[in-house]
Amino acid sequence: MSVLIFVDIAEGKIKKASFEAANYGAAIANQMGTEAAAIVLGNCTEDLSMLGNYGISKVFHNTDSALNVFDAKVYAQAIADATEATTSNILIFSNTITGKALAPRVSVRLKAGLVSGAVALPDTSNGFVVRKSVFSGKAFASVAIQTDKKIISLNPNAFSITKSNNSATVETISLTIQPSTIELVSVNKITGDVPLGEADIVVSGGRGLKGPENWGLVTDLAQLLGAATACSRPVADIHWRPHHEHVGQTGLAIAPNLYIAIGISGAIQHLAGVNRSKTIVVINKDPEAPFFKAADYGIVGDAFEVVPKIIEAVKKLKGSV
Amino acid sequence: MKILICISKTPDTTAKIAFADNNTSFATDGVQWIINPYDEWYALVKAIELKEADPSIVLHLANVGGADTEPIIRKALALGGEEAFRVNTDNTDSFFVASQIAHLAKAGNYDLIFTGKETIDYNGASIGAMLSELLDVPFISHAVKLELNNNVATVTREIEGGEEINKLSLPAVISCQKGMAEQRIPNMKGIMGARSKPLHVSEPVEAAAYTSIVSFDLPPAKAGVKLIPADHPEELVRLLNEEAKAI
């Protein structure tokens, strides 16, 4: 009996959300008096023993070249195999695009109940109950898993990491790897940018910015803060910004540490995608904008005057540290 | 070519989220129900577009839900679904629901199964992938674009920080999101026609439920916004740095 964490690799590097999943899995292992192991599929250029820093004692690695193209079917079988080979009974994913394609498939293969979008450690005082985000961030549900094997996929930015100096042992594991039936035609990465779903800070603009030519306000501030950029739905619909930046109930749901909304009214459907952010800043010239009710800090003012001053103040701050 | 589109019922996006029965169920009083937006705007409309390009395509709808789901099924028929299948049960466990749809899918021998990327109420993002495993076919999630060439689908899907184009032979399950198609409004002819389209109801097949909802709760209310005067934005930067420790 142990906890197995799927550690996701992109371009040879461990994804940030996977460190959270690893640390979360290790905390569960600790809670259950057992050990946490990790499964890594495909080539990785990082030293996997450092997963020990996140509480993992053993890393199982398989570098079959078929794993370099992501096929949920092939991956799910490999992970199910690894779960059985390591006699693990709790399996952790991060609730990212990859995790969402995999965890449910593995759940079916292993007859293991799944809770996706978890936001807290399981409560084992009476059964095995996991708190998850529902209604697009507007509420939580506590969900009991009834099966012996259990799968949790953890929402990004929902669990804060505690690091140690430990190191993990790394072993090669042999698994059944089927040939993939999916052909990868091309990959189009938006390079240089911070991926929105994983960003610590997000700067977002709405229709209040009047036109795409004014987006420098958003991108300059984002760049200074090492932040990702986002937008409201109409902004993506009228093609001021690309669709993948659209956040909200029908776009991406995010939970960064800091969300800065500029010229966004704060419609309920927008809030649904951002209300799990830890700190929310709203800049809007209308004091009645609903967003102020969901904000921690606000400035009632014209973005075209306020934001350049914020940019100057951030430059000053960054220069002084 | 036969396409099965999985549609589910969710509260309208502006519905007040509140709970009843000692926080064990969603309070449905006064709630307007809609087709889950991902299922309607992207999965269903994309399927309709495919049929417009190739009229030999058959569009079937699948729903697992009680009789109160029928209005949204009729709306999906009004938009362009041709025939609907409802499995009569309120059980909401993802594996149970996926098992019911898998049963329908096997019986109907579909080439392509569309789901939304997730429901906006349970946010499981699970049923499509479960279905693909139950049917032992490939799964492409978060599809933003799809082209069909006989039996081969070329699908653009979202990945973290970009997009990827995949090519695969059908059958397959594909979960759809924004980009696949644009929202449509049913016209009068569609609405009238929907009344006479077949809506088959069957009882659930036996399947396990792996999970159950114990209770719901609401996030704690925000303490209230701290307003900073517009002529001193540097104060905001100081607070974010010193108080919120966010930058």
Ligand SMILES: Cc1cc2nc3c(=O)[nH]c(=O)nc-3n(C[C@H](O)[C@H](O)[C@H](O)COP(=O)(O)OP(=O)(O)OC[C@H]3O[C@@H](n4cnc5c(N)ncnc54)[C@H](O)[C@@H]3O)c2cc1C
């Ligand atoms: C089913 C459904 C799903 C939806 N899903 C989403 C979703 O996922 N995401 C989403 O964002 N929306 C969604 N919407 C749309 C949503 O209801 C709002 O229409 C949208 O969020 C408004 O975008 P906005 O705030 O950019 O624009 P507006 O509502 O036009 O607001 C612009 C704001 O900018 C302010 N402003 C104007 N000029 C300035 C200035 N110079 N300086 C500072 N502030 C200024 C104004 O006071 C105003 O508050 C959905 C709607 C529906 C019906």
Ligand SMILES: Nc1ncnc2c1ncn2[C@@H]1O[C@H](COP(=O)(O)O)[C@@H](O)[C@H]1O
């Ligand atoms: N009860 C249901 N009946 C039919 N399809 C469903 C049902 N629930 C979910 N789906 C489909 O599965 C997708 C993902 O749902 P979920 O895993 O609950 O987020 C939805 O977008 C629908 O396409």
